[in-house]
Amino acid sequence: MQVTINVNGEDHSADVEARHLLVRFLRDDLGLTGTHWGCDTSNCGTCVVLMDGEPVKSCTVLAAMAAGHKVRTVEGLEGPDGLDPVQQGFVEKHGLQCGFCTPGMMMTARALLDRNPDPSEDEIREAISGQLCRCTGYLNIVRAVQWAAQHPAAPAEAPAQNAGRAA
Amino acid sequence: MQVPAAFEYRRASSVEDALALLETLGEEARVVAGGHSLLPMMKLRLARPEYLIDINDLSDLDYLRVEGGELRVGALTRHRSLLESELVGSHFPIFHDAERVIADPPVRNRGTIGGSLCQADPSEDLSAVCAALRATLVVRGRGGTRAIPMAAFYRGPYETAVGPAEMLVEIRLPLVPHSGSAYEKVERKAGDWAVAAAGAALSLHGGRIGQAGIALAALGAATVNSVRAEQALLGQEPTEQAFAAAGRAAAQDCDPVTDGRGSAEYKRHLADELTRRALRRAADRAAVAALAAGAAGEDG
Known part of the structure; x- marks a missing residue:
């Protein structure tokens, strides 16, 4: 069947089987391998992408179900002015070790900050509670999200000031 | 990589459309919404529908x-x-x-x-x-x-x-006046299925329990409501003694099995304890609701 999914702002079409999973569509058909694929059972959360702005586990969404929706992956985080504050936060606060859970963690963090620009530590921990870091580096992941909350990107219309990079 | 067996996908445009599809496609068609129960079961071949009818647009x-x-x-x-x-x-x-x-x-x-x-x-x-x-x-x-x-x-x-x-x-x-409800669950890790869980709902009338609902999860294939626990509560004052009687009745009513999440004995203990905990919180909430209704001048 023919599906068209808007991924990172661009429509992508492919002829897929009904059983084709969104994570395979992103990785195999579009070559967007930033979205990782782990447990395949909707437990580990490394495959989290944003669908219509909210985190979903792409191993448990059919490509057919995502057709007509807007999907955002880690490749869509970086803007024209550089890294998303969430990405920069992971750099600043050493938010990753092996990096396997990182794309899903960052997408969840982005969705959280879009809804709640100043989350408490508990709210951050709750937001990432559907995702596993097998390096157990949760403390620095939380710090990375806190850093991003403290260094929001400048509004698009404002002049770029390279905000917070030296923090 | 886990992938479901092949099936055909239909996206329903309305409830009527979904019902027409169910009728046309027959017993091997399944409705899918979130998919977080059905798709994992399909990956494991525990479910093998021939058609999925997606109702997410409804x-x-x-x-x-x-x-x-x-x-x-x-x-x-x-x-x-x-x-x-x-x-x-x-x-x-x-x-x-x-x-x-x-x-x-x-x-x-x-x-x-x-x-x-x-x-x-x-x-x-x-x-x-x-x-x-x-x-x-x-x-x-x-x-x-x-x-x-x-x-x-x-x-x-x-x-x-x-x-x-x-x-x-x-x-x-x-909606039941002067009522309160609560849920208590024991799980092995965050987000897991329950080892055991109990829900309680009750209403207070003149200081006594009017209606009572006690239901259990993960405590046997057939158990949902614990009728004996509910009966033990009716007409009683919401005391620790009444909650203990209901807890004991819930433990009798349930039929847990020993598995990786715990022994049947442990789960039966949980049925008792979680029923009591849920009742305490439900009764506290019902008392607050009754007070609020009293302050607003409603009939008790």
Whole structure:
């Protein structure tokens, strides 16, 4: 069947089987391998992408179900002015070790900050509670999200000031 | 890589369209909403439907409203909406207790109340919540709708009263004055299925328990409501003694099995203890509701 999914702002079409999973569509058909694929059972959360702005586990969404929706992956985080504050936060606060859970963690963090620009530590921990870091580096992941909350990107219309990079 | 066996996909454009598809495609068609129960089962070949009918576009089944003395919940309402709804939390705090410990945020973004109830897993938290609250479930077929009490809806593991050409469209929860409710769950890790769980709902009239609903999850294939625990509470004052009697009755009513989550003996102990804990919190909340109603000058 023919599906068209808007991924990172661009429509992508492919002829897929009904059983084709969104994570395979992103990785195999579009070559967007930033979205990782782990447990395949909707437990580990490394495959989290944003669908219509909210985190979903792409191993448990059919490509057919995502057709007509807007999907955002880690490749869509970086803007024209550089890294998303969430990405920069992971750099600043050493938010990753092996990096396997990182794309899903960052997408969840982005969705959280879009809804709640100043989350408490508990709210951050709750937001990432559907995702596993097998390096157990949760403390620095939380710090990375806190850093991003403290260094929001400048509004698009404002002049770029390279905000917070030296923090 | 886990992939379901081949099937055909249809996207329903309306409830009528979904019902027509169910009728045309026959018994090997399944409705899918969030997909977080069905798709994992299909990957493991525990379910092998030939057709999936996607109802995610039926936004007219996604609502929460008070009507006719009931809270009416559309079947496509997501876990997240239930958790974030003040309307739900103010009338039925048991929903917020349960939703906080159902899976995790990305799963709650997709999973629906209708899907949870139709999956009819013996460990399903919302089945116990709806049983404790004495929900009525509205099932629609092309010939019309029928309302089924929760006790008759759940027919055992993975089986419900929904016919092959029908779908669950609405959950109705009666608003009971001076009532309170609570849910208590023990799990091995965050977001896991329950080792055991108990839900309690009760109303207070003149200092005594008027209505009582006690329901258990993960405590046996056939157990949802604990009728003996409910009977032990009726007409009693909401005391620790009454809650202990209800807890003992719930432990007698349940039928747990030993598995990786714990021994039958341990789970039976939990049935007792969690029933007592849920009742304490439900009674506290009912007392607050009764006080608020008294302050507002309503009849008790």
